[in-house]
Amino acid sequence: MQQKERLIQLLEQQLAHSNKQNNELAKKLEQSLKQIEVLTEQVRQLTKALYGSKSEKSKYRAPDGQISLFEDEDDPFFNESEHTEEQSTETICYTVTRKKTNKKRNDSFRGDIEIEEIHHHPENIICDCCHGEMVEFSSVLVREEAKFIPATMKRVQHFEHVYECKTCKKDNLQKAQIKRGKAPQGAIQRSIAGPTVLAKLIYDKFIQYLPLYRQVKEWERYGLLTNDKNLSNWVIRVSEDWLQPLYDLMKQQLMKKSVLHIDETYSKIIKRSDGKAPQSNAYNWVCRSVQSEGPIIVLFKSALSRGRAILEDLIKDFKGTVICDGYSAYNQLPNVKFANCWAHVRRYWLKVDSKNGRIGVEYCDRLFHIERKIKHLSPEKRVQIRQKEAKPIIDEFFDWIDRSPFFGKNAIAKAAEYTLSRKEELKVFLDNGNVAIDNNPAENAIRPNVIGRKNWLFSFSEAGAKANAICLSLAETAKANGIDFYRYLVKLMTDLPNLPIHQQPEILHDYLPWSENIQATCAK
Structure with a gap:
């Protein structure tokens, strides 16, 4: 009897141990399934990021039928009914009458562009029949083309002229009067960089995103020999002296x-x-x-x-x-x-x-x-x-x-x-x-x-x-x-070096982008 009870006790212990192992395995299985789910979702997201659409647009439509902020307008190409295989086997003959429409150009000129006219006349205006001189009765505009005139570099030299009074000097009655012309101050002292050069330099970097080392060759093509270190120093000096106060x-x-x-x-x-x-x-x-x-x-x-x-x-x-x-x-x-x-x-x-x-x-x-x-x-x-x-x-x-x-x-x-x-x-x-x-x-x-x-x-x-x-x-x-950021920079580089902006900082209010002064002179 005791041996039978001991056997039952051992079986119960083994069963409990098996149940414990089963529970542990079930927990591990559950954890593994969750991990597989997370990893599967990550793979799906990475695949979508790599190969899927990069847009955040959705297919949501508002209750009134208006398209969501995130959706493009429907493409009219996809509004036509799909042709079935049965339809595609038929041969249909018809005549299409096309209505002549003025196709909208995707290139044009701004309204203020200067017009240059080139007139083409016949090489010989003698009539082949009666040998008399022919008379023009019309002209036809056959085409327009864009003509690019490359920028030019000028070497501008400022001279200050000095005048004296010869009469006072001759009479020796008083010290001779001397007057001297005053050249405007440059944006950077002892530098050949003028306002337009500095404006183009900054514009090309921060609007055209053109690095300074790539601008060097462009400046060389125009005739200005410099290097990227010089260009960098010009940007820093201008920023510290004239743009920082603004x-x-x-x-x-x-x-x-x-x-x-x-x-x-x-x-x-x-x-x-x-x-x-x-x-x-x-x-x-x-x-x-x-x-x-x-x-x-x-x-x-x-x-x-x-x-x-x-x-x-x-x-x-x-x-x-x-x-x-x-x-x-x-x-x-x-x-x-x-x-x-x-x-x-x-x-x-x-x-x-x-x-x-x-x-x-x-x-x-x-x-x-x-x-x-x-x-x-x-x-x-x-x-x-x-x-x-x-x-x-x-x-x-x-x-x-x-x-x-x-x-x-x-x-x-x-x-x-x-x-x-x-x-x-x-x-x-x-x-x-x-x-x-x-x-x-x-x-x-x-x-x-x-x-x-x-x-x-x-x-x-x-x-x-x-x-x-x-x-x-x-x-x-x-x-x-x-x-217009380029015109704005030219005005800043021209005006600010010749104004007492440090003694009278209220002057700077007239050079903020929304001021009447700048809106009147630099608006696009």
Whole structure:
């Protein structure tokens, strides 16, 4: 009997051990399946990123049939019915009468381009029949062509002429009067770089994105022999002496706004003061004002890091709302409220290749559709419509995420976590009509810096990086206010060296891109 009980006890122990092993194996299997699911989703996302569409456009249509902000218009080519195999076997004969239409050209001349006429007459105007002289009765314009006249380099020499009074000198009654002509000051002392050369140099780098070392050969073709070190020094000197005061004034004006867009992107600086390797990332920060608060101001700042201290210094005098992405530095600053970007939320849900991902994207698209309708309205009217139409959608969106079991490390869990963790910041735009739903204006403002970075690759020194930030600030602010940046630079390089701007800084107000003076002389 005892032996039988012992045998039963051993069997129970073995069964318990087997159950424990089975439970452990089941847990490992469950973990492996989850890991396989995550890895499969990552492979799907990487494949989509590598081979799929790079656009963020979606197929969402608003209830009234209007296309979403993210969708192109339908291609009329695809509106025709598809031909079946049976239809394609038939031979149909018909005659097409084509209506003559004036095809719209995709190339043309601006209205103020000078016209040069070339008239072609027959070599012989003697009639072959009666041998009399023929008389012109009409002329026909047969074609137009563009003619390019290359830029020319001139060597301009300034002479100051000196005059004296011969009468006073002859009579010796008093000291002879002498007068001397005064040549205007150059932008850079003891340099051959004139205003137009400096303007083209900066324009080509920050509007055409042409690196300085590539500009050297172009200048040589025009007849100016120089090198990229000279060109770099010219940009730095001009930025420090004449553009920096305007940059500082623009920053003062910017800090008086109540809403700012802010973003940042990496850059490279070879000679760093912090001792880090040249391969380490430096950063360019950008601030941009909103259209509803007056003239657009775009301001860049070069920094060696992406740290919170840089942001604090950048907006230390600002009181208001900052529209930004989800970077952790954008958090809890005195006198500053942060509003997060719905475009970033949408991108997270766009990465989720499932039905739930499409639902998340559709919620975002409905919000952007409302914004598209109200973008031309006053801030007060925008708040009213947002509270009435957008707020219920946002509440429904967050409630849907709360009720859905999104856990783990997969894309949908990340999208849900990103959205919920910024719940309050994503609602800020509902109560402020000056706050945009996204941070796209800042991303668009920083794009020229990104394009330029691909061409000029790096800044050699921190002084060069600072000069880049100043020039980019004036270039993007000029563009945003409808100013021809080249003409603007020529005027700055011509006027400012001959004005007492350091003794009378109020003069600089007349040289801001939105001033009456600049709008009247440099508008496109």
